[in-house]
Amino acid sequence: MGMAGFIAVLMLIGVIISPCVYGRELSDHQEIEVERLLKGLNKPALKSIKSEDGDIIDCVPIYSQPAFDHPLLKNHTIQMRPNFIPKSTSMYTKTKTKATQVCHKNGRCPENTVPIRRTKKEDIIRSKSIESFGKKTTSSIPEDTPSTHHEYAIMNSQRGKYFGTKFAMNVWNPEVQIRDEFSLAQTWLVSGDGPNLNTIEAGLQVYPGMYGDNNIRLFVFWTTDDYKQTRCYNVNCNPGFVQRSNSITVGGAYTPVSQYDGEQYELSVLIWKVNEELVGYWPGSLFTSLGDGATIVQWGGEIVNFETDGKHTSTDMGSGHFADEGFRKASYFRNIMTVDGTNTLSEPQGVYPTITNDNCYNVKAGDGTGTSWGLNFFYGGPGQNAKCP
Template sequence: MKERRDIRVILVLSYIFLATRAHGARITKGRENVSHILTYQHVNKTIVVEGGDTYDCVDVYLQPAFNHPLLKDHEIQMETSSFPIGLNAKSSIQHVASEAHLSIVECPTGMVPILRNSRMDQTLAHNMFQVNNKDVQVEEAGIKYFHDLYGVRATINVYEPKVKKNSGDLSETGIQIDNGPKGHVDSIVVCYSVSPSSYGDSFARFHVSWRNGMLDKTCVDHDCPGFVQTSHNVGLGGRVQPVSVYNGPQYVINILVFKDPKTNNWWLAYGEENKPVGYWPSSLFTRLSDKGKFSFWGGQVAGPTASSDSPQLGSGHFASEGYGKASFMRNIQTVDESNKLVTPNEYDNLVGTSDFRKYTVDGYEVNNHGMHIYYGGPGNLV
């Protein structure tokens, strides 16, 4: 039980910084950096997508990533040198749920879409607060795994859990790969999240983040330099659509993060066709430049009231309700040192929840369909 209660994996710490308001907090100027980037770079085209999000199409060689001092002379890698071996193996339950889509922004070839975050600017304006960890409450449910890792993969059921609008909390589901000692962890996270306090809406939005533990800094999407996008039409920070309906149609996103064996860059691909989105250059990291040592698959709620007045996680229903009612992850795999996709050793996993009264994990199994789990719950919104 101690191991279960010790699951305290922060998936997207910087999102907590964006969404959380606390006494004694100090204002940061992170958003000013984004405005500066877009002001001084050549914007080829501006596109407003459904829902009101505004994207600027920026030359791929002038995107925010190259404002990072470590990437000044970086030579962009436009394609992966290879994909993990075994990626084309098809699951017999592949089409039980339909594939959801990330926000598609039709920038011209050679450009990448950068979210202007106008909605966030309007709703948060001057309310961007940075807080200490002691101000942040965290709850989660899922699988954690300690092993040498060169990639992680999963098919993720997409819902829009309920989060109180003015709570400052968020609810998110995703995959994570880490390396480093406590307090100095390098991390990569890919997830969807619902964060009304950040975006002024309750939509599921797709995000990527990375952290250099030595520098004690976490970045989300393009909000600060680091992630190099190569896709000209995937809008980070945009909506995931459609989303699943309780006891109705189910939708998923397929996510793969893996280390390129030739360049050592960490690539992100999505969808059944594993379309590359971009990569994190190996030079951004201290310990992840070599390999990962920890992975997490599951969901998390975080913020100033995430434990005391917890939002929903996943579908908002307990794991025991099963398919079509509880959220699930399947096709859970890792990439080994031979660049092969493998199923994690089920006896080395730690499966559990931080508070079984609010969130549960069930249906954990490894069979012909791979490794899979059900997870989630109502929190305090019962």
């Protein structure tokens, strides 16, 4: 399906509310529209891998991936390797266990293909509407103003000029009480303002309303218009993220995960034109302001909470334990660095917290620089508790 046709399908079916949300069957017409959308999203694969968590990973030829449905990328040549990567001003020792994806147990995709999580019919009808499928339900970057349904425990950089960030984070599988809630840990790179707000976001999330389960999954996200039209997770809509890795699946689940007072599993992330794991990148032509660098970088946890019977839900952030409990008990970001205009990694100065409801979730700076953990902080919380009714 060509790009023009794909857009036409989205516009046509975007106003249809899926009756399956309300326990009714799809009409014949709606069934046809869902199948048309699935055909546009799921590209022909050279090989498919059935993951033990129920996902099907399609190994799609690298130039057939959804990113090339974007009109700005029609003639894009994939940047297979950077000429250089940012250099660090410090050296830290990695001591934790690397996290791996569930699907790796059953094989990996061949060279010159990329692994893409297959979209299923139930994924689409689980959305409130076909228009909202794959889209972020919230519409703002972290702010100091508390929100009834939108809570953060994060660290912020001072305003400046940033060209990327690098960090390590431990991987947990937070419990989410209600299907339409999510719990995530991520980084935000932000530039512009108003309708021209641009962000790149990446990290880990549990989002049963999107994925149909409670597994912790890798995600990417971008917007160029303040979360209006471009506000899609992964490769579900508004294509643009170009995948390169033939082993890391965007939307793929991780196992095992960190255990309370036990083994800690980590994910290392570098957001800078290309990913350290060579997962993929966003071409600069997609953005209106991020091509000139981000003005602020943020790291930490985010929750969308929907009260039940007037009470806060018990949805976890991170490990579900407050930052004060520290290593092996709370979630953390460590060895946090940013990339400057000279392509150098260095520790950001003057980072400060934003906590929207510290009775439910909080953040606490670590022991400071000069240690093997570099700049670091702990964050998280259990949601509903004696102080968070």
